[in-house]
Amino acid sequence: MKAVISSTYGSPEVLELKEVEKPVPKDNEVLVKVHATSVNFGNLALLRGKPFLVRFAFGFSKPKYRIPGGDMAGRVEAVGPNVKRLQPGDEVFADLSGSGWGAFAEYVAVPEDVLVQKSSCISFEEAAAVPMAGVTALQAIRDKGEIQPGQKVLIYGASGGVGTFAVQIAKSYEAEVTAVCSTRNVEIVRSLGADHVIDYKQEDFRKQTQKYDLIIGVNGHQPLSVYKRALKPEGRFVLVGGSGQQMFQTMTEGPWISMTGKKKMGAFLHKPKPADLNYMKELLETGKVKPVIDKTYTLSKIKEAFEYFEEGHAQGKVIIRCSSQ
CATH class of the missing domain: 3.40.50.720 (NAD(P)-binding Rossmann-like Domain)
Known part of the structure; x- marks a missing residue:
């Protein structure tokens, strides 16, 4: 699969799109085909290692997390033997910042309990805008x-x-x-x-x-x-x-x-919490909240997405499509 790799702190130029091994879900994990993700200030901190205090969580000399990306929306591809709530074909979204990151990729394996089922009335791009x-x-x-x-x-x-x-x-x-x-x-x-x-x-x-x-x-x-x-x-x-x-x-x-x-x-500072993401889903379903999406990039244009986001003029969210639906 294709994934964005961050092996050192720096500008968006350090991000590399590479072919890596597709993850295999563990017993309590779900393999998700990622359709969309988004850029947040947490992603900038993970990219640049600034402010310096973030390195206590992200790694002092180099990023602890090889594949960045917190927001994720996609479709379940496979499940581990201990997964009870989800099954292949389910549409889900999540905040992965508390469970290893990894959303800037075509696939990601994550614990079942961090995933929230996405409503059909919410697009993958809209869902990816919400978690963080x-x-x-x-x-x-x-x-x-x-x-x-x-x-x-x-x-x-x-x-x-x-x-x-x-x-x-x-x-x-x-x-x-x-x-x-x-x-x-x-x-x-x-x-x-x-x-x-x-x-x-x-x-x-x-x-x-x-x-x-x-x-x-x-x-x-x-x-x-x-x-x-x-x-x-x-x-x-x-x-x-x-x-x-x-x-x-x-x-x-x-x-x-x-x-x-x-x-x-x-x-x-926010804390990833599936219950709160479920609450946000209800607000979206009832029309009380609608994500504002400024620009959408493909995974191959990840550097351009970060450069635009860093300018600080985005109106709402910057979305990245990781794979076709």
């Missing part, structure tokens, strides 16, 4: 942000993968959502249901006076003090991603702010 970005948005808003109906919620960085999901998920909780994005993305976030849109190219966010119950910072480049000032007295700020400096500031100053006052501020 969608669940990250869900956990940040619901679990870390403790959202409540009727709250005023701000999504800073609303037009990317996590941001587009965050706007829709917040609306599903009946929140009043303000989205912050650039001029070219205003109409997209409005179409997702945002009640208000702040165009940071035209309006200085630091000068706005509205206060929010919950702020989700999705790679938003504002100092922590700006977000703190925009919170209501008992508001919460959750940083999802961001620069190394921004993450460091939130991880060091956030706990102190949280302990010494009523405002809660902290960083957040």
Whole structure:
């Protein structure tokens, strides 16, 4: 089979498409023919080994995981003898970031318990857009942000993968959502249901006076003090991603702010959780959430996909097709 191999940290140029041996599922594993995957900031960390702290999980001198790729959607090809829930032909999707990665390939063998069955109303490309970005948005808003109906919620960085999901998920909780994005993305976030849109190219966010119950910072480049000032007295700020400096500031100053006052501020990293992916599937089935897909590449164009994603202007998700349906 064809697979993308990452043998050293670096730019997208280090990614190589090679012929490798097709995996054989173990007793509790399922062999999946991968139809689609996607690019996330976690993939960039695994590619570049930055920020340096990620090397504690990904390997210090070189990548621990030979075949990268976390999001996966495909069709079951074969099952191990102890697999009970799935059978060949089932359409599934999953987040593989907690079970060895490996989605940038034509086939992958994964534990049965990480897989969620895909509905026929959801395409493979749509399903591949959801696992990491969608669940990250869900956990940040619901679990870390403790959202409540009727709250005023701000999504800073609303037009990317996590941001587009965050706007829709917040609306599903009946929140009043303000989205912050650039001029070219205003109409997209409005179409997702945002009640208000702040165009940071035209309006200085630091000068706005509205206060929010919950702020989700999705790679938003504002100092922590700006977000703190925009919170209501008992508001919460959750940083999802961001620069190394921004993450460091939130991880060091956030706990102190949280302990010494009523405002809660902290960083957040998603955890792969099939139950949450099932919840996202329900939102997709009911039409409350729809993935925004910007561009689709083939596996042979993996370098171009990463280069485009790294530019930071993707509207929603960048999808990679690994094989034909």
